[in-house]
Amino acid sequence: MAQQYRALEDKHIEFIARQQMYFVGSAGAEGFVNVSPKGMDSLRVLGPNRVAWLNLTGSGNETAAHVLENGRMTVMFCSYDAAPLILRLYGKAEVVYPRHERWDELAQHFPAHAGARQFFDLDVAMVQTSCGYAVPRYEFVEQRPTLVQWAEKHGAEGVMQYWQDKNRVSLDGADTGIFE
Template identity: 45%
Template structure:
């Protein structure tokens, strides 16, 4: 039932645009596997093989550590409404950290230069395999809206507090791998 593509075909890009959530998975050969849910508000299809998402400050930064050490990432989207489908983007990714020229360029090109206070990086994936599968067993869910808890938390910390938090909590992974995040 799976179909493989060498690029993000236009119907798949439209599928991505209709979803409300996606999941990222990363690991190294010796680390724990990290799997994280993310809002598609921050996801952008850049071209036939590249996507990016704006990543907000969180309790850890496993993705950054895994990308620095290994580079592999899978992004998965699945339809919780409408026709069933699962879409996976397999490839290699990199972190564009807040405060770097690459981050500023991608932010300007893909997010109109606007980022929420808690933004810490943009993750850019280059897909070498795009795969769809049926999604027949994915349950139906209704989307109620986005949570504002992380936004309110970031506002409470403020810009300087977020820098200090990232230095304390986001410098290494659960497995002690460096994230490469600037202090």
């Protein structure tokens, strides 16, 4: 049975800390809905109603365009071990790029990553748990090194060029805010 909470409780925070992967969902008023898998030690609980995650350079930048339009975001965690659970965080997010004054405040909570593109700072309005009985069991092997290796190979200038070529607009043509 689903249960709703106004804030993260200790049991939720402990569950989140054990997860190697999570999913982020966002949508504009119209167009495509985006769901992205995330990993690489890129999420931090900063308070009972605040979560931040570091977004690394990727093939698209849909979440940024959606957040700039309306801020809506859902973050979902699934248990893949013996104890089934799904945990969702619903709220409004803010996008923080390296040029923003809040970048350093958020960066102190994360390891440095080549290709760091932006942070999303989520104000959690509701926490919901559900059973997860239909989620299959999996065993974690390791985080993939491919994204970091790609960013290191291309260097800061190459990553910026990639942002220019691939991350300026969403699939729906909306500005992602990556450049002023």
